[in-house]
Amino acid sequence: QVQLVESGGGVVQAGGSLRLSCAASGLSFRLYTMGWFRQAPGNEREFVAAIGWNGGRIVYADSVKDRFTISQDNVKNTMYLQMNSLKPTDTAVYYCAARRYGVVASSARDYNYWGQGTQVTCSS
Numbered sequence: 001q002v003q004l005v006e007s008g009g010g011v012v013q014a015g016g017s018l019r020l021s022c023a024a025s026g027l028s029f030r031l032y033t034m035g036w037f038r039q040a041p042g043n044e045r046e047f048v049a050a051i052g053w054n055g056g057r058i059v060y061a062d063s064v065k066d067r068f069t070i071s072q073d074n075v076k077n078t079m080y081l082q083m084n085s086l087k088p089t090d091t092a093v094y095y096c097a098a099r100r101y102g103v104v105a106s107s108a109r110d111y112n113y114w115g116q117g118t119q120v121t122c123s124s
Contacts, residue, residue, distance in 0.1 A: 002026040002113045004096050005036060009118030012086055016122070022096030022115060029072050030054045033096040033099040034079045037108055038092035038120075045095070047106040049081065057104045064090075086122040093117040 010021040020036070023082060035050035049060045049070040058070060069082040097111035105111070 001006055002098060004098060004113055004115035006096050006115045006118040007083065009094060009120045011121045013124065014087055015120055016086050017082070017084045018086065018120060020083065020096075020118060020120070022079040022081075024079065024096075024098065027077075027098055027100075027113075029074050029077065029079075031101060033102050033104050034070075034072060034106045035097045035099065035105070036079075036081045037095045037097060037111075038090075039095070039117075040087060040092040043092075045108045046092075047108070048094070050104045050106065051079070052104045054099075058102050061106070083120070086096050086120075087124045088122050091121050093119050105113065 004024045005023045008060050033052050036048040037045050039045040051058050051070050067085045072079040095117045096115045098113040099111045
């Protein structure tokens, strides 16, 4: 059974940094594309970043490019999102997601498994 558990959210001032973690069980990064999404109140779930199976292709949303970095540790079976230069517009619940066998995708519909989310709040 696949389980994804996010952690690392919190409250930070504008310009600050946070690192989110997604501990995965029941799957191998060698076979799954992994992604980060976020959802602010009243908004649809929004793509943030994704990393292809076996750590291949990496894609970022334009809004986070050059500020956020996605990575994964195959030994710990954990994915990370390093978030720097945070802005109030980054405030949202952040979710990690897994897509079995598929290539990197930016649509939430393409992902099979989801974590419960972790809140990130950036104040001005």
